[in-house]
Amino acid sequence: MNIKLSNGKTIPVEMHKVRIVQKTYLVPIDERLKAIEEGGYNTFSLRTKYIFLDMLTDSGTNAMSDNQLAAMMVSDDAYAGCESFYKLADAIKDVLGFSYVLPVHQGRAAEHLLAKVFVKAGDVIPMNYHFTTTRAHFELAGGTVLEIFTDEALNTQSTNPFKGNLDLQKFQDAIKKHGREKIPFVRMEATTNLLGGQPFSLENLREVKKIASAHNIPLVFDGSLISENAYFIKQREKKYENKSIQEIITELMSYVDIFYLSGRKSTCVRGGFIATNNKKYFEELKPWLPLYEGFLTYGGMSTKEIEAMAVGLREMTDINVASSAAEFVKYFAERLIEQKIPVVTPPGGLACHLDAKLFLPHIPQTQYPAGALSAAVYLASGIRSMERGTISTDRDRDGKEVLADLELARLAIPRRVYTMSQLEYAVERLKWLYEHRDLVKGLKFIEEPPVLRFFFGKLAALDNWGAKLTEVFKKEIGPNY
Ligand code: F0G
16 A cells, blocks of 8 residues: 655555565575576576575465465365365456356466467467467467557556557457458457556457457457556556446456466466356367366366465455555666666566666677676576566577567566565665676577577576676675675
8 A cells, every 4th residue: 555654755555464474595696696607697597595585476476365375274175076166266256257267277278278279370369468478379379479569568668557558450450451260369468467567458458349349359368467457547547546446357357258367466376267258168168178287176276276366366356455566566666767777667567677778788689688687686686587588589480589579677576575675675786786787798598498498598698797797796795795
């Protein structure tokens, strides 16, 4: 919740108590250098014991509530017909309004099933932006992802409140060009993860639905960050400022044919599901569920997580939950902007994103500035971020490097996990790094996997810059931090 101070400023204040804690460690920079070098300058390769603040992702790393943990204790482990599933189905009906539910082990499993059932070779799937696993699954099924974001979406220094909007004209042009038969569905991602957690407006979704309906194209909604998108609609779309998060979600869902999510974000649980009111879609998807995920009443999730998801879904409609990450992201971004550090604006839903093209303008995209920045952030602070740029973009079918639209180092804010003083520490170390940005150079691949190379790829620092940055840090700040 934003609390107004006597000087007129506001700060986000936690509307919860922390009663279980987990120890974290800040190892000296020499150990960090060794860890990142052994890990091929890829933050995915780091072990928790070498990480101080883990801002790799907000996925599956959020603090659960007492009620979620309590619900896990009463789960029903029946293979078929487990009561935990029916609690989840009730929550999905109450919060999202859907009657048919297919639980899956996580979001990408939902994408896999949707691709398997609905995407054929030669299909084109329009969307406001891709997510890495979404694109990989749709392309593996033979489809092509068509990103039809607005011109403003790639402007990282923007005041546009809805950079996740789908461009309506481009959508209409795409239907004309490819024809309805080639478009199995249009996909809207709330909020667009790789654009920096940028939301779309309710007005935009309504218009997308109008166009889609006129051509009988189903609307698929990736709701992994649905509560954050709803919160931004409340904050940024005048007409909805007095609506509750639940009311906004209810209107959002009225335009949706097939909903899916990664439960690891808004609902603070490791799992996912597909939901719809269309019996035909449900029946088409259902036979594949036991083959790839598990029986209909657990879908590869543990029944404990199903119980926690039923609670998490209801809790995410509480404004203090829906806003918890978004307001911390905003505070973090504003503190960095005060230091003139280039971050994506407006601040988005899941993370504060450093713009690596602006932070490290001397590194060409072929030398992976976002990857270099992520590694440098780790060296300077022990904070783990995630590269979201060209390393996260696989080569095309001919093996050619595809330069990403954006080069971002993502500092995710897991919900209700980190504190204000930890954010202040992050701001201070990022300031130091920004002042020494000339020391950071590019990276080159030494081991490059063929699919989703960012997960397991190994890289090396050009000109041995990691060791040089470490030496300067030790001289200026000391060897023990
Ligand atoms: N859709 C969106 C918008 C996502 O952000 C993610 C995951 C997925 C689908 C896939 O879900 O991980 O449960 O299989 N995002 C994670 C991240 C990985 O770190 O942002 P999943």
